[in-house]
Amino acid sequence: MEAFTTHTGIGVPLRQSNVDTDQIIPAVYLKRITRTGFEDALFAAWRKDESFILNQAPFSAGSVLVAGPDFGTGSSREHAVWALKDYGFKAVLSSRFADIFRGNSGKQGLLAAQVAQDDIELIWKVLENDPGTEVKVDLVSKTVECGNVVAPFDIDDYTRWRLLEGLDDIGLTLQHEEDITAYEATRPSFKPKTLPAKVDAQ
Amino acid sequence: MGKTLAEKVWDAHVVRKGEGEGANAQPDLLFIDLHLVHEVTSPQAFEGLRLAGRPLRRVDLTIATEDHNTPTLDIDKPIADLTSRTQIETLRANCKEFGVRLHSLGDKEQGIVHVVGPQLGLTQPGMTVVCGDSHTSTHGAFGALAMGIGTSEVEHVMATQTLSLKPFKTMAINVEGTLRPGVTAKDIILAVIAKIGTGGGQGYVLEYRGSAIRALSMDARMTICNMSIEAGARAGMVAPDQITYDYMHGRPHAPEGADWDAAVEYWNTLHTDDDATFDVEVDLDADTLEPFVTWGTNPGQGVSLSAKVPSPEDFGDENAKAAAERALQYMGLEAGTPMKDIRVDTVFLGSCTNSRIEDLRAAADIIRGRAKDPNVRMLVVPGSARVRLEAEAEGLDKVFKEFGAEWRFAGCSMCLGMNPDQLEPGERCASTSNRNFEGRQGKGGRTHLVSPVVAAATAVRGTLSSPSDLESAPAGTLTGIAV
DSSP states (O other): OOOOSEEEEEEEEEOOSOOBHHHHSOGGGGGOOOSSOOGGGTTHHHHTSTTSGGGSTTGGGOOEEEEOSSBTBSOOOTHHHHHHHHHTOOEEEESOBOHHHHHHHHHHTOEEEEOOHHHHHHHHHHHHHSTTOEEEEETTTTEEEETTEEEEOBOOHHHHHHHHHTOOHHHHHHTTHHHHHHHHTTOOTTSOOSSSOOSOOO | OOOOHHHHHHHTTEEEOOSSOGGGOOOEEEEOSEEEEOTTTSHHHHHHHHHHTOOOTTGGGEEEEOOSSOOSSOTTSOOSSHHHHHHHHHHHHHHHHHTOEEEOTTSTTOBOHHHHHHHTTOOOTTOEEEESSGGGGGGGGGTOEEEEOOHHHHHHHHHHSEEEEOOOEEEEEEEESOOOTTOOHHHHHHHHHHHHOTTTTTTEEEEEESHHHHTSOHHHHHHHHHGGGGGTOSEEEOOOOHHHHHHHTTOTTSOOHHHHHHHHHHHTTOSOOTTOOOSEEEEEESTTOOOEEEOSSSTTOEEETTSBOOOGGGOOSHHHHHHHHHHHHHHTOOTTOBGGGOBOSEEEEOTTTSOSHHHHHHHHHHHTTOOOOTTOEEEEOOSBHHHHHHHHHTTHHHHHHHHTOEEOOSSSGGGTTSSSOOOOTTOEEEESSSOOOTTTTSTTOEEEEOOHHHHHHHHHHSBSOOGGGSSSOOTTTTSSOOO
């Protein structure tokens, strides 16, 4: 994973709450078996509407999405994060993220920065009054800057550390493989196994 | 101090405690007892293993099935949609390469992943269960800690059989009282979501408690836990009891002999201690609950079926007001319209929320001997091939067909429309599924989430209806309802 320290890019105000992952990427795009190439799928239904924010310059070149509360609810599809990243987004700001979406973002190096709703409102105003204004997201100091607005954001320390270092989760866990093996040896015999299959499925 | 059910299951799976305390603590490394896999969220994870040259650590704790993309008609023919077919074929190739047990379309154990696990007896109390699907919360009905994960985590579990997780907070959902006839588990969970909101459970594991929950069957408990994610919670749980054990006993992968006794002894410890405390408690009165239905485009936008479509002005919060305005526009509804005046085009009975045998029985009990509104299309999609066989053995397929409904093969189907079962733009659907998001069931489709009995009554009358709205109840109805 690429390390993340700071990013500065055009902010995109998305004045909407409960942006679910079905909106971020409709299910029809989940049939692909690749991990990249989802830029066309991002907000696919909404982008058919010419007035949608990403269809307007300079927002179409945005890289910091500033959204309403409860962003990323619904389906666990990590494709939502891939689509945001493939489009060019580096960070999403919201006052509340769905748990799975936030977890998926952390795994993929997309910064999900939790910003108080009052500050989101101030940033929205700056971005709407002066389209193209850049937002600076600083993971070291945990602050966002946009025009004259400077606001702190929340992110858990572990995810922050992993993002700053660009660490691979599986590699980190496998450093403790002996702990996993030791745990496995203690599991009771009544716990089920999928193999051998105890059914004749034909 | 005592522990909650969730804390007990968590503590029993800690492979390695994260260093530090409080907010700065590193996550714990938890062992995963069962990993369920399907075709949509796994290809990139298998590819990741392959690229890193890593094996799948515990194929004996992993099981796969095909559900999201699978057609519900002509299942003996090649899948017509080429991208769907590629995804299914990719799963088959990956399972073969890595040695994962797979139940493919056409075999007796194929079906929606959250229906398959429990019916095989693979989902058991006190386990940790994960799947690359947010409705994994379903399995919490057994007193398992079960949660949906993203594809990176799918790969992590494949490689390590563990997950790094930060402890959740705990929330008790206390549902006391007795449900009235025609009011079901679906109505309980829709009412819970309307009460706490789609973000209300965020960061929490919910534990459903109280006399109304204890009275529920396993199928009904699964309906409730299934939609914990719609309240923002990662997981929902019900403590196991005799109803759980009776459901488990004799299933293919349930423990046998001395293992059964040892398991029950352990399962009996899986309840929240009397002196344990929850971070939050929420109460719901089962006695006064009515059938519930959604009017908007997120699952928190719901009301009693006897109520009217709300007005944006009813909401104090500016975001909620704007969301309501947008939802009413998308749904093509006017504030003040009685919910029961809303006419639907389609009724969908299915999905991991409500496609189990009791759901089908309950709906069949309502429609038996009645005629379908001729303008309504009804789709019945059993949750698994096994459920379909069971229903056919009871003659339920005939009841649905005589009524004029389409009797389909198992899969996720119209819940998310990844297969050909989709709504047309503007089409309105009473659906027993879990999400009423814009476009979820097909581009421009309009979804009202309902229980199986409301779905059935709606198919009779053509407008959103509860069983009590039907003119006269034929003999024998309302008996087998999955409350």
